[in-house]
Amino acid sequence: MASPDPIRLFRSWFSAARKAGIPSPEAMALATADRRGRPSVRFVLLKGVDDRGFVFYTNADSRKGGELAANPRASLAIYWQPIARQVRVEGRIERVSDAEADAYWATRPRESRFAGSVSRQSRPLRSRAELLARWRKLVREVGDGEIPRPANWTGFRIVPDAIELWRERPHRLHEREQFVRIRGGWKRSLLNP
Numbered sequence: 535m536a537s538p539d540p541i542r543l544f545r546s547w548f549s550a551a552r553k554a555g556i557p558s559p560e561a562m563a564l565a566t567a568d569r570r571g572r573p574s575v576r577f578v579l580l581k582g583v584d585d586r587g588f589v590f591y592t593n594a595d596s597r598k599g600g601e602l603a604a605n606p607r608a609s610l611a612i613y614w615q616p617i618a619r620q621v622r623v624e625g626r627i628e629r630v631s632d633a634e635a636d637a638y639w640a641t642r643p644r645e646s647r648f649a650g651s652v653s654r655q656s657r658p659l660r661s662r663a664e665l666l667a668r669w670r671k672l673v674r675e676v677g678d679g680e681i682p683r684p685a686n687w688t689g690f691r692i693v694p695d696a697i698e699l700w701r702e703r704p705h706r707l708h709e710r711e712q713f714v715r716i717r718g719g720w721k722r723s724l725l726n727p
């Protein structure tokens with residue numbers, strides 16, 4: 535019997551998390567590693583999920599962007615405490631198309647577009663005043679006009695090769711379903727908690 539599709543299951547969990555009114559249900563811990571395998575982790579927002587994978591947006595020149603260029607694999611973890619569920623995803627990374635990044639950029643609030651344009655993400659900053667001066671200058675120059683998407687601001691997709699759905703169960707005997715990608719589908723196994 536074919537395994538259920540874990541991305542479909544993820545989407546139904548995600549919608550349960552939204553319905554439960556969890557603040558920022560799209561917040562996920564994203565782990566990357568440098569070329570020597572040293573890990574780093576930070577939160578980002580899940581901005582798209584479909585059969586191809588899980589998409590987040592960021593600055594490609596950031597620390598995570600540099601690590602992904604050197605080692606294009608990532609993993610993510612999400613915990614939705616009120617519904618007692620955890621999701622883990624691992625896979626290779628690909629950049630979204632320029633058209634996809636443009637379309638998402640256009641949906642972002644103006645504030646976010648200004649901030650995304652002036653932040654040299656993860657680079658040292660001499661003072662907050664320096665950042666605010668850059669921001670004021672751009673706001674003045676752009677006025678009511680378009681704020682173009684910086685070339686280094688884009689989306690990355692984790693193309694999953696493994697997904698784990700974890701559910702809290704009585705007596706600490708939690709349920710873990712692991713899905714590993716195989717040719718043309720997924721193989722489901724249960725794991726000890």
Ligand SMILES: Cc1cc2nc3c(=O)[nH]c(=O)nc-3n(C[C@H](O)[C@H](O)[C@H](O)COP(=O)(O)O)c2cc1C
Pocket residue numbers: 558561574575576577578579580590591592593596597598599655656
């Ligand atoms: C809840 C939350 C959501 C965040 N979402 C994003 C995001 O979608 N993209 C992003 O670049 N940074 C996001 N950040 C900031 C990152 O955690 C991080 O500070 C930044 O991306 C720089 O990380 P890096 O130096 O490892 O590249 C978020 C932070 C928090 C706390």
